[in-house]
Amino acid sequence: MYAQMVKATGKGVKTREQMDENERHFQDRIDNDIKIEAKDWMPEGYRKTLKRQISQHAHSEIVGQLPEGNWITRAPTLERKTILLAKVQDEAGHGLYLYCAAETLGISRDEMTEQLLSGKAKYSSIFNYPTLTWADMGAIGWLVDGAAIMNQVPLQYCSYGPYARAMVRICKEESFHQRQGFDIMNVLAKGSEAQKAMAQDALNRWWWPALMMFGPSDADSVHSAQSFAWNIKQNSNDELRQKFVDQTVPQAEFLGLNVPDSDLKWNDKKNGYDFGAINWDEFFAVIAGDGPCNKERLGARQKAWNDGAWFREALIVNAEKRAACKQAAE
Numbered sequence: 001m002y003a004q005m006v007k008a009t010g011k012g013v014k015t016r017e018q019m020d021e022n023e024r025h026f027q028d029r030i031d032n033d034i035k036i037e038a039k040d041w042m043p044e045g046y047r048k049t050l051k052r053q054i055s056q057h058a059h060s061e062i063v064g065q066l067p068e069g070n071w072i073t074r075a076p077t078l079e080r081k082t083i084l085l086a087k088v089q090d091e092a093g094h095g096l097y098l099y100c101a102a103e104t105l106g107i108s109r110d111e112m113t114e115q116l117l118s119g120k121a122k123y124s125s126i127f128n129y130p131t132l133t134w135a136d137m138g139a140i141g142w143l144v145d146g147a148a149i150m151n152q153v154p155l156q157y158c159s160y161g162p163y164a165r166a167m168v169r170i171c172k173e174e175s176f177h178q179r180q181g182f183d184i185m186n187v188l189a190k191g192s193e194a195q196k197a198m199a200q201d202a203l204n205r206w207w208w209p210a211l212m213m214f215g216p217s218d219a220d221s222v223h224s225a226q227s228f229a230w231n232i233k234q235n236s237n238d239e240l241r242q243k244f245v246d247q248t249v250p251q252a253e254f255l256g257l258n259v260p261d262s263d264l265k266w267n268d269k270k271n272g273y274d275f276g277a278i279n280w281d282e283f284f285a286v287i288a289g290d291g292p293c294n295k296e297r298l299g300a301r302q303k304a305w306n307d308g309a310w311f312r313e314a315l316i317v318n319a320e321k322r323a324a325c326k327q328a329a330e
């Protein structure tokens with residue numbers, strides 16, 4: 001099914017006739033919804049795509065702790081502090097499951113870290129924006145985790161078993177994150193004039209970067225056609241972005257907040273909202289390293305890596321000593 005669809009869209013995806021025997025067998029498994037496991041034969045391109053996507057996803061979870069971690073000491077109540085702490089810890093856990101899923105493809109954690117720190121591997125554009133007020137914790141949970149869920153629910157059904165299974169738990173936890181963010185926004189929006197203004201300001205700053213999270217428009221998406229063919233992607237970047245807008249605008253209305261888009265308008269014909277043009281120059285600048293916080297975020301990860309060097313060395317020395325003791329006892 002997918003191979004036929006891709007044949008029509010082109011973009012360098014092999015047709016059935018161009019595939020060799022192994023590739024045809026592999027594509028048949030994909031088309032019959034049979035999961036691919038780590039030890040199964042797979043085309044090198046499939047392995048490479050998954051290493052790229054899963055490691056970038058893992059980096060996003062890890063770097064994504066930084067903007068919110070910034071507010072743990074300043075949360076307004078003990079309850080908010082414990083919830084935020086738990087959420088940020090969840091993101092660390094997501095990063096670890098995803099690094100493990102990527103490792104099954106034959107890439108080490110050290111290699112992935114090196115790719116992140118050298119700028120070779122990307123992480124989500126959204127985490128290069130600053131968190132200026134407490135309302136940003138609400139906007140991130142509501143919009144950023146909301147967008148993440150929209151994109152990640154289909155990944156539970158993707159063709160690569162270890163990735164699909166990691167996504168099941170991640171999606172459950174993201175739902176809790178989204179709700180705690182909406183709750184923060186709800187309390188602020190129903191609070192004093194100053195609190196409502198803070199919530200509106202956060203929505204103004206996070207709305208457009210949240211739409212950019214879904215990636216470039218379909219016309220500019222380099223990997224989509226092949227990822228559809230391999231059932232890594234099931235929805236296009238624009239489809240998911242549209243679903244997110246349609247789901248989120250009524251929530252903003254419920255909060256009594258205005259989505260910062262003068263072109264936003266319900267369209268009966270498509271049964272969804274029309275929305276304004278995204279600033280793609282900003283998106284491409286951010287993913288090229290020129291966002292407001294790129295240097296700060298990578299600087300923080302570099303420092304964590306350097307600060308942890310003594311601990312990694314200690315683990316290796318300890319493992320060597322234990323192995324030597326075991327050998328001596330045999």
Ligand code: 3HC
Nearest residue numbers: 057060122123124125145148212213215221222223224287
């Ligand atoms: N930020 C940074 N880079 C992005 C991006 C974004 N928002 N959207 C796309 N890109 C990059 C791609 O990685 C690719 O670059 P590369 O070739 O150097 O890897 C390039 O832009 C072209 O985009 P494509 O549409 O061709 O790329 P994909 O087919 O990979 O689609 C994607 C992009 C939809 C993000 C897809 O990779 C995906 O679904 N990834 C898994 C989910 C993910 O990583 N989410 C990140 C957020 S996680 C999160 O938010 C944590 C949560 O706790 C809040």
